[in-house]
Amino acid sequence: MAAPLTLLLLVAVTVRAALYRSSLADLISERVEVVSPLTAWKRVVEGLALLDLGVSPYSGDVFHETPLIIYLFHFLVDYAEITFMLADVITAVALYLSVKDYNKQVFRKQKYALEADRYPLDCLELIRSPKEMQYIPLKVAMFYLLNPFTILSCVAKSTCGLNNAVIALFVLSTIKGNVLLSAIFLSLATYQSIYPLTLCAAALLYLLQRQYIPVNLRRFSFWWFVAQYAFMYLGSLFVIVGLSFFLLGSWDFLPSVYGFILSVPDLTPNIGLFWYFFAEMFEHFRLFFLCVFQINVFFYTVPLSIKLKEHPVFLIFMQLAVISIFKSYPTVGDIAASFIKHHKASSASSLNIFLVSCVLLACSALFPVLWHLWIYAGSANSNFYYAITLLFNVAQILLVSDYFYAFLRREHHLSHGLYLKRKDGSEATLVLK
């Protein structure tokens, strides 16, 4: 499988390089859908300039990325394009390897379950065969690399690409079972934007499963493993924060980065939900609504973990999708990362997914149109743009819930048979309540 992957990487790199050299690169790096105040390349360049002058890059409200990024680009600013292309390549390769490894585990589990006769006889068509899953890793990598959102994000040199690379490496190390690396990459991802904190639960569940430690709150082995992971995670987080402090010489990156993400002072329109609300809000209620909005991201961790504790990898992808919808400054790069789903959708819900994908496609086309009408022609106003933002986010939420429903349905069929019968023998249908 190395040859198709290499071909795919070559094609992706060529497309990105061609776009870098064209006049579209400047246009794309200004679009608010692609860059946010957190991830814009213009701000990184500003921060670098301030650093060269000996002033803290966080003075003035310009730069909001982490110190490690600025020191990374201190050395790599001339090779910035190559860095971002490399980040995309690393993400794709990491996803490829992790999906391949995960498939192997899925087959092993399936084999044991078949031998133990745990599947009802009529759902054999739902069992995945190696042949049909052979191209899934390549498809996942292709879907990420050739996704227009990813390409736009890379050409705009948005640091979201680096964030995605770290998260992909975290996924890879978790699936391979390497506890230390998983903790380190997760702490790097959390260090850059706070929201990957929610992936802790998913990682823990997976690693516990892999080490055959049952998730029982009364057992010592469970708490011992949790303590180990927490120690590694928090330890590496403190090390990285401390390193930033020593490199920068002051603590003022904490309010500029984390304070900025959590308190949302910048209300430039983007594809998220925060800006319009907070532009309309009275000062008196701002803190309350801020808490409500931010809790929304973290809140889904607990119910999702309880429901999906047998399927932690799916939980990781669910969490990524939730983060990309509800975070304070989303961009299309985050959306691209959240679209990675390697399950084949069952035919029952493919109509839903088709409708929702059409809506997402239409919204992506309408974003620049309504922006133009609002800002340049002056004929529309912010309500038009926010309507499309709302529709886009609703479509994403529906997509996530459709995938979740399809997944649950498949699991239910696997344990209870494809053709469901009520107790008296008549046919039953599965309804989502």
Add this chain to the structure above:
Amino acid sequence: MGLLSDPNRRRALISLLTRLNAPICVVCYMAGVAWFMGLAFEPFTLRTYMSENAMGSTMVEERFPAGERALGTGREFSAHKKKAGGMPVDWLVKTMQSRGLEVFTQRFSRRLPFPDEDKERYMVKGTNVYGILRAPRAPRTEALVLSAPCSPGDDNNQAVGVLLGLAQYFRNQVFWAKDIIFLVNEHDLIGMQAWLEGYHHTNTTGMDWSPLQGRGGSIQAALSLELSSDVVTSLDLVLEGLNGQLPNLDLANLFYAFCQKIGVLCTTQGKLQRNDWDSVSGYSHAVQTMMLMVMKQASGRPWGDHGLFLRYHIEAATIKGINSFRQYKTDATTIGRLLEGMYRKLNNLLERLHQSYFFYLMPSLSHFVSIGYYMPAFGLLALILLLRALDLWIQLATPPPGVLSVLTPLVISHLTGVALYTLPIHFQEIAVEHFPVSETEAVVLTAIAVYTAGLALPHNTHRLLTGRGTENGWKVLKLVAVLYLAVLLGCTALINFSLGFILALTLVPVAAFVTPDLCSATPACTLLFSVFLFQELQEMPVSFLDGWMLYLSVISQGILDHALYGSLVYPLVALLVYPCWLLFWNILFWK
């Protein structure tokens, strides 16, 4: 999502959609057309009203006295224009200075990509002259513009005369809070584009102009005056601007309110409003007015010198004086009073006009239809495409056999579109060398040639297509093409509703019902039909040959508009609509 996740209801819905798909599509199309036609019916429209409070309640008596003197100035202007053989720059500068304005000039030049046969120009050089009346009382942060074009021959002399007369009168008033810029532009739209670019320090069209020496503040509103006779019987308001952009409805409301107050007949699209809306002829009159507005908006060209202001977020309109055979005539003094009243109201503005609608259709000057009422007509047409897409998706059942098989027709169609966009202008020299045609004809004929060549492609590209001969191959292509058309028409309708609606009206039936073997129409036919319809509506029907010449000139004007002012109709049609339609043409010839 109870409806879509409950399997029983879902199955019922899906079977309904697949069984009744064609009838539902036909019903939607009829409903869309009927809705659109019903928009002109008066009970379905709203009366216009002033939304901006700042322009509401002044009780002013307009006192402009010097109409005859203005006409005399106009005659002087005409004489000097004949003597100078163009714009009489020195005389204008002297006259404006004597009226107490700060006068500046701007020179500009532009070489058109190919000669413009309608206006007979190729290498355009000219001068704009403008005088600024500084506001006596307020800080000079805002400005208003009154412009009159300097046209060749005997046109618009009276307009310049009235402009200069008003300038003298306004100079003696003390209540102006905004600077007033009196602009006389040469070569109508080209000169206006040069002036606006110079004023706003942008250069989007590659024109050469000298920088403006004097400037006012940010322009709040602009009026352009076209007056070619000493007396008029009615005043016509022209609203359509570049790319179908319209000024804020409050400007039209202002004009209408003043016409009512002063007692001047006012028209829109040259058609006087009728009172008998419940009779068939009254209704068809309103429909004609609305259709004229739709056709003018869809063409994407500015229909008066005001059209270029809109792009800079400046509300502007053109007032044309019409002299037809009516008993009651209005003289220049009344026109001057009307303009004085309008400018005094505009003077009161605290912020840019934004309260009223930006998207509307006007079946008459006192009634309008807003976007909330006319968009459902388009929505019904777009719904047809969506229903078709759903039907195809259900038929295809399994995930599409290969999106890659669709890639070849997509790429070839878009390359043809790029060829249609770039080749006509680039190849005009080669065409002129080899064929006995003028440059304009060469450009138009090249465009038609590329268009027709694109039609011949499916016969030849079959060998390159994978998945040919399969039943599902064309269905996948049709699914992609239908979704592409739906998104494209949606975006177009938001920017320029009329263009989106006319394209939808003609392309949606084709798109929905095309299968291998069914015949179809082309966008070129749409354009031809629209040209004939436009002439009919203006009550100047043409013979077929004249119509064909008009059609060719429309194509050349479209290409010129894009090169000169940045109109989007030509690139949209060449780069997006034409490739999309070629995909359907491919399906037609699928073997």
